[in-house]
Amino acid sequence: MAINRKIYFAGSIRGGREDAEKYHQIINYLRSYGEVLTEHVGDDELLKQEKSLSEKEIHDRDMAWLTDCEYVVAEVTQPSLGVGYELAMALTMKKQVICFFHSGSGKRLSAMIAGQPYYKVKNYNEVSEIESYLREIF
Numbered sequence: 437m438a439i440n441r442k443i444y445f446a447g448s449i450r451g452g453r454e455d456a457e458k459y460h461q462i463i464n465y466l467r468s469y470g471e472v473l474t475e476h477v478g479d480d481e482l483l484k485q486e487k488s489l490s491e492k493e494i495h496d497r498d499m500a501w502l503t504d505c506e507y508v509v510a511e512v513t514q515p516s517l518g519v520g521y522e523l524a525m526a527l528t529m530k531k532q533v534i535c536f537f538h539s540g541s542g543k544r545l546s547a548m549i550a551g552q553p554y555y556k557v558k559n560y561n562e563v564s565e566i567e568s569y570l571r572e573i574f
């Protein structure tokens with residue numbers, strides 16, 4: 437197993453935290469496959485520490501991590517401007533991108549993500565399904 441694989445996890449923060457527990461679980465699965473650079477996205481306690489950073493510091497640090505990573509894994513059910521921005525940057529940077537969408541959410545994924553074949557979008561009903569998707573990918 438390549439322990440030094442760097443994974444950038446993206447999930448909604450100011451877009452809404454309804455799915456935060458799912459992010460937490462996905463990050464736990466991802467830890468088996470590499471170093472997750474953005475653990476705070478699934479951890480409200482860690483996020484509180486971000487309050488000491490300016491908006492620019494958050495943006496610049498996240499962009500440095502995005503540049504540094506090999507894989508971007510995004511949970512895209514809760515629409516988020518930040519996640520959309522990260523996905524667009526990841527495409528420009530030619531990162532490997534995997535998106536997870538909760539099909540039982542009653543939401544519809546933006547056509548700008550669903551219609552871009554570069555993004556491998558996987559639909560799931562239970563978060564536990566993501567574990568087997570990740571096993572196939574890594």
Ligand code: 6IA
Nearest residue numbers: 446447448449450451486487494516517518519
């Ligand atoms: O637009 P959003 O806030 O929903 O954007 C979420 C995405 O942008 C996540 O995938 C993060 O990688 C990134 N992001 C946005 N805000 C932050 C943040 N602090 N810390 C780290 N990454 C962020 C936000 C303020 C905090 C004090 C609650």
